[in-house]
Amino acid sequence: MRRDHFQPALLIAAAIFAGTVGWSGHVLLLPVALTFPILWARAQTRSVAALVSAGYFLAASRGLPQGVATFYSSDLWPGLLLWLCASASFVGVHALLWTKGSGTRPLRYFVAAALMAVPPFGVTGWAHPVTGAGVLFPGWGWWGLAAITAGLMGLVTRMWPAVAIAFAGFWLWSAAFWTDPKLPEGWRGVDLQMGSSLGRDTSMQRHRDLIATVKDRGTGQTIVLPESALGFWTPTVERLWIGALWRTDASVVAGAAVVDADGYDNVLVVLSAAGSEILYRERMPVPGSMWQPWRSWRRETGGARAHFFANPTAAVSNHKVAPLICYEQLVIWPVLQSMLSDPDLIVAVGNGWWTSGTSIVAIQRASATAWAKLFAKPIVLSFNT
Template structure:
């Protein structure tokens, strides 16, 4: 009887440890997440598989309750409810597809992995083990993704020890020779430390301070300077004229986050500004569910909330380059970056505004995931965050 309870308990504790370590914000630890498919596959019952899935996902997303509490300036309970609610899709999918049939198990797991990578379930498809492909197979691109997918299928079979050993070699080699992705020539990403005030202070002085920050970043010859999400606040004709006039005599371009508001809601965007004017460069495909994207408002005839463009504008043209933009939440899920990579961009531009994540590993995980994808597809990357 004790043995009947001991194995499930060990699997659950192991899944929690894998979620904590694999998604700690250190890129070279991402392959630890590959232990989850193994634990899922050796679960003896569907209920144990559900608990293993819960332990892994809740541990990997452990920063959410504290982050939500900070974002809404509330107690911990709304964050806990959102944390548990977000885990429901991951747990439900992996519980539903679990099977005792060893022959069917690889196909079932790959089905779960695919479902959690694309909408609608992929909207909360955080902590996806496939992200580790960038650590194990840097530069392999789609071939590396294919090998990783085959490896995930192997990890849920009886030969999983052999597959794990096969993965250990590339992991150790990658750790030994690891270098961070390159910054594209002529590009600069500017990290800010303005907390919750970024994008919320409408004064002219804040815009002038931001312009001075850009000039300082461009002083060493950078032609493209990237500012974090919502750096410019609301994008209006007045703000556009101010920035255009500021760079009328320069040949550089500023890429910055902003919000475009109308009667129906708003778009979280990246704008490009140079001496000739400014324009919307990119509309976020997947804003943060709950705090930004609130589709249920329309069910009750209400307006507001950020729009999700889902599969729109996967790449944008900036000068002579084609960039794959990723704003904040898009860095935590799978389909935006893979959709962009289908168009073979020249670089990745990743921005965020993570002031509300202080004391958590959320921003570190965003940087880690984006870095892993950058390494997998051998794309230079520009990162700009506000904390």
């Protein structure tokens, strides 16, 4: 193989490796994703930079085609198409901002990283290398975010070996003394294995089974159930749960859907014997399957609403909570917006039945855990598979 072909092939292969390993669902492997800016910077042409970006992103999101096929009970082709479409913003931004000039490269990479962290490009800003800050700088908070941002800019300069060695040192130190984030006192997350029936089976028996599960977890606690656990939020469901919690001191935080004539909100509801309220409306539902903005452009109804920068925190008893529902654990701005309010804990829920055979739920857990470690926040996790 000629040298001018060998180097691009090596860069693309390395980018695929970084995306695969960094986003394998193991939190301590997240810093492998920091290899990407080095490879992007070493590309000799814009087309190679685009291929490096595509290799990294497609490898990191490799579970999407199978997940979409499972969700829609279809073959792989719709999932493959969505997979490629989702990569367009990441590849386009990094290809457009790539430059041969080493002088402006750090600033250009910073702009690319910033664009992929916030809407509109950040809507599909998965696999962002900045997520590794929670592993490298646990407890550093905003200073840790600043440190990894400066380091990412350093990785695209000629000084990248020194920056990489420094990052490796922080990584080894963190791995040697790593502990998972604490579970907040008085809180308990419940993982379910109810598959696609969760949220779709709206029978009274299903609600009674969930109520029994809550009561089995003990009293005097706040029990967290996964996304969609309550199905459609109706007055009947509300009365059933409040009645079941009568004469108990337990509270329940659970996912539900609030439907109206125009569409629906994916929400978290808090329930106790004293009553209920909608705690949180999802800021970023899954694009395509849930959030379908083209419906409003065509004056059609349906689909989930996106409350992009609304309700970053919510109050549960005496706690300020940062809620993250499913897809919000994969993108950047929801958690950072929540952290601006300095919450007491993070509540991360999901309904990942459709991800069977992929690492998507593991990646969600790893990402949420990394952010909790960066900002030294307790975290409650609750997923259905």
